[in-house]
Amino acid sequence: MNTAPLIAEIAGLVGEPARASMLTALLDGRALTAGELAYAARVTPPTASMHLAKLAEARLIAPLKTGRHRYFRLASPRVAQMLEGIMAVAIDERPRYRPLSPLARELRSARVCYDHLAGRLSVALADCLARRGYVLLDEEGAEVTPNGAQFLAGFGIDLFTVGTRRRRFCRSCLDWTERRPHIGGAVGAALASRCFELGWTERKRDSRAVMVTAAGRKGFLETFGVALDEPSAAGPAQRVIGSSAAR
Amino acid sequence: MNTAPLIAEIAGLVGEPARASMLTALLDGRALTAGELAYAARVTPPTASMHLAKLAEARLIAPLKTGRHRYFRLASPRVAQMLEGIMAVAIDERPRYRPLSPLARELRSARVCYDHLAGRLSVALADCLARRGYVLLDEEGAEVTPNGAQFLAGFGIDLFTVGTRRRRFCRSCLDWTERRPHIGGAVGAALASRCFELGWTERKRDSRAVMVTAAGRKGFLETFGVALDEPSAAGPAQRVIGSSAAR
DNA sequence: CGAAAACTTCCACCGCCGCGGAAGCGTTCG
DNA sequence: CGAACGCTTCCGCGGCGGTGGAAGTTTTCG
Numbered sequence A, B: 001m002n003t004a005p006l007i008a009e010i011a012g013l014v015g016e017p018a019r020a021s022m023l024t025a026l027l028d029g030r031a032l033t034a035g036e037l038a039y040a041a042r043v044t045p046p047t048a049s050m051h052l053a054k055l056a057e058a059r060l061i062a063p064l065k066t067g068r069h070r071y072f073r074l075a076s077p078r079v080a081q082m083l084e085g086i087m088a089v090a091i092d093e094r095p096r097y098r099p100l101s102p103l104a105r106e107l108r109s110a111r112v113c114y115d116h117l118a119g120r121l122s123v124a125l126a127d128c129l130a131r132r133g134y135v136l137l138d139e140e141g142a143e144v145t146p147n148g149a150q151f152l153a154g155f156g157i158d159l160f161t162v163g164t165r166r167r168r169f170c171r172s173c174l175d176w177t178e179r180r181p182h183i184g185g186a187v188g189a190a191l192a193s194r195c196f197e198l199g200w201t202e203r204k205r206d207s208r209a210v211m212v213t214a215a216g217r218k219g220f221l222e223t224f225g226v227a228l229d230e231p232s233a234a235g236p237a238q239r240v241i242g243s244s245a246a247r
Numbered sequence C: 001c002g003a004a005a006a007c008t009t010c011c012a013c014c015g016c017c018g019c020g021g022a023a024g025c026g027t028t029c030g
Numbered sequence D: 001c002g003a004a005c006g007c008t009t010c011c012g013c014g015g016c017g018g019t020g021g022a023a024g025t026t027t028t029c030g
Helices: A004-014 A017-028 A034-041 A045-057 A077-090 A102-109 A120-131 A146-155 A185-197 A214-224 B004-014 B017-028 B034-041 B045-057 B077-090 B102-109 B120-131 B146-155 B185-197 B214-224
Strands: A061-066 A069-074 A111-113 A116-118 A135-137 A142-144 A169-174 A181-184 A201-203 A210-212 B061-066 B069-074 B111-113 B116-118 B135-137 B142-144 B169-174 B181-184 B201-203 B210-212
Touching (some): A004 A077, A004 B004, A004 B017, A017 A045, A017 A061, A017 A077, A034 A045, A034 A069, A045 A061, A045 A069, A077 B004, A102 A120, A116 A120, A116 A181, A116 A185, A120 A135, A120 A214, A142 A146, A146 A185, A169 A185, A181 A185, A185 A201, A210 A214, B017 B034, B017 B045, B017 B061, B017 B077, B017 B111, B034 B045, B034 B069, B045 B061, B077 B169, B102 B111, B102 B120, B116 B181, B120 B135, B120 B181, B142 B146, B142 B185, B146 B185, B181 B185, B185 B201, B210 B214
Antiparallel strands (some): A061 A069, A142 A169, A169 A181, B061 B069, B111 B116
């Protein structure tokens, strides 16, 4: 009945730097060992163990014991969405980030957000789909149009197998670097999955960053009209996204 | 670049029982005075003042000074959505509430959630709209169909004035008592607003609870086919929602 | 103009919790 | 079978921060 203690309990768990670091590290959807999470949070194994026990107790993360390792992953997409929601508030009305570290550039360019793509790449894809009338998108929600369903089918995504009960739904997810909505939910997850399947994108080790392969650069341009500048030399492209577009 | 500290800062602010109580008290969208919030959080004015200063500093709440009172309201709908998201995680995989206090019954029956309706009433409305094909609804999102837009226009809601840029979007909001999605976002806000305008619902003083008037009981039945049992005697209705439907 | 009300600032108290070292337990190797 | 590894439990330390009392500031009312 009284909801405040429930909210305080969850938020209190997240509101601790070490635990927040662990949850953030798990935001890419992968399962990490207790040791890796301890390293990510910059604490010793005993401290990490205590934090992990608390997070697991509250069902924010799910343990997965394998041999002498203990893996942890986010308990559910809902937890990832909650973290997104907190992040959306955190970046609201806040001065823009001034420095751009090399690692931050990578993350800003393309990364994974639990199960879907985020960063410039994802926003560009969302823009393309919206421009062509394949999805309707704003900060409140997103919807795949009939034309969009056909287009996605051609790309290898069957919307009827994505959502078990309903079709056509995707979730609008506020990108915390671009501050603009992109496509999440089941459709976003399927889109990301298909990109990895096609070899267009590859996960970077121990990071949420995503690298676009040469095939991906070609594919994103031909299929979505999205041009990404290469790290070395940026060719003359129609719509260049990347570090050179930063202001 | 490193997002964990940002998340931890916001979550840490929310993760304090007194502050969580204040934010929860503001979840009905109204502005409350510092004294009222102190009472809601069960702390003395000095303590409340400190908490409010921190929440305002982080832009979670917005101060509104009027005479010798200082009013506070949630800074933005985004904050309300964040709290919803935390609540959705908090009630996830948790044993059902066993006791049902009289006040909890009222809240469960009908209440406001920032700017839209929540509780049994809202879920029943959402069910009606979904059953008639006026909206498509699941946990990821919601969409108003053309038929739905026409129906809502007849009810006095012009979707083109609701959303400034886009139309047809509403947000799916997980109800924390019913554990089912209902209609939020701009459409949900307009729906709630129209119910109050018609005199179908009335806010209870100093509570998020909403009372359905006699006119409302008639209107909800005729327009939406939703029958609400009266507090005193429940008549034979087609679809009874309320305490008697609890199991 | 003086008193009351609403809120804030200052201050000292203290309890909670994050922390790491040491030791214990289970697993996986050579 | 013993040693190394990964993780947990136990323990005492230390500090951050929530707390209310007292006093100060601003506004309203008689």
